[in-house]
Amino acid sequence: MGITDIWTVLILRPMLNALLGLYTVLGGQFWLAIIFFTVVVRLIMTPLMLPQQRSAKKMQELQPQLKELQKKYAKDREKLAQEQMKLYKEAGASPMGGCLPMLVQFPIWIGLYQSIIQALGHQPLQLLNLSQNIYPFMESISAQIPLNRFFLGMDLSLTPQQLGGLTYALPILVAFTSWLQTKMTTVGGSGGEGQAASMNQSMTLMMPLMMGFFSLSFSTGLSFYFIISNIIGIITQGFISGWEGLMFWKGMSLSSLLSGGGAKGAAAQKTSSTSSQAAAAGSGKGSQSGSKKRKKKRRRKR
Template sequence: MNLDFIAKPMGMLVELLYNMVSGLDSSYLSAYAIAIILSTIIFKLLMMPFTLKQSKSMKKMQELNPKIKELQEKYGKDPQTLQRKQMELYKEANYSPFSGCLPMLIQFPILISFFYVIRSPEIYVFDNQQAYDVINKTFLWIRDLSFAENYVYESGIINGISMGMAIPFIGAALPILAAVSAFTTYLTTKMTSQPAMNEQQEATQRSMNMMMPVMIFIFGLQFPAGLALYWVVSNIFQLVQQYIVMNSSKNPKEELK
């Protein structure tokens, strides 16, 4: 799927933000890192109408879960009747079990295009490799967001570029950002998981809740650290949003209208 038509405008947004905060560039927090953080927040704000709809749908499902459990206990041996009763319950509560799918489908290509931008900023943000190579790309303990977090640098410099070697998984220090990416992914998957309808679904959901953080941790060690920074900021934003929605005092049925 070629998403250049979406990735290029997002790259322009990152470039705009980078130029706006270039005066804040420092040896510990680069303007490039700040631009990634701000663009992630703006992206999440733009997606908020869709994610709020999805979050409210999850809240409604949690409200219905006790009644669904009762139906499962009563009609568990009759799948057809159970399915019919569940649909009647959904209709009565004015809830669609597919109401959370559309927001996910809308967000997916935009998420992928944002991934393109952060993975290849020399193409979508800075127009050429040379312009990207010369900018400051530090973030706290990470020397260069364009490399994986476990990248080990040598003391030598060739043609103005620091040369190094990658040690799989460990590197020169603990991969903190990759670990935070995995942990926040675990929290978001737990918080946004729909109540399981049966034991098989519950087991599948439990496996996914464990596999996703592990995958994200491995990706955090293989891809540029800028992507891990984007992922952490995105997850934190989602966690705060989900917490506010799930603890809202409003009637979930009214929220879905």
């Protein structure tokens, strides 16, 4: 069994048949099947996503302390790295926390893309592949081929580039919701300076732009997945770390957007003002939770 067969058996077929099953249950509406599928996938991934989102929140809280460390050990990079790792460990945060969910999402994106292309195939080879990937107990779906691939007159199997017109709104929506989700995850996290902060800012802008760009040349059905998935991510993150990030227009300026921070500039301002207040109150530039922790530590030392 080659790697392609393993992929087909473990990823493609289950996803494809789940979509086909939802299509049958939901009255032959493929767009509804995609939406339900997205919700189910997000629910299944919740145990993986929650630690990442909590970790992101902790990372936000640690920013002032990280900044402090950067200043303190500006000339000793090794010591700085050690202290940073120590801080992460103590706070239970992981700078790599976002990697696993991202890795898990790759096969889902690719599998879903392939499933949509096969299920909504309108070329002979696509349908031929579909016939080989339907589970025997799902054979009743064969009688429904070709599936209804339209939503509001839009062919879900085609790309915005092929469809043109209003469908160009989909990549924009994908990029916007991706940006909003990333921003909510990193709100307040731009308090840092230097390369890391700049990298963080670039990621906040680059990733959504890239997603939007991909959505241009992929089937619109996949854009549906991205948008719904992002909205669920935004809502979940909102419950975990607050809804502050949704106020993206506050303090937004063209220059902050072009500099890569977008509305994050506003959030950064807010964070730095919080940090200043914390600094004035006591130990330096920690956030409220950060300064509280340090106060507790001092008490223990005494």
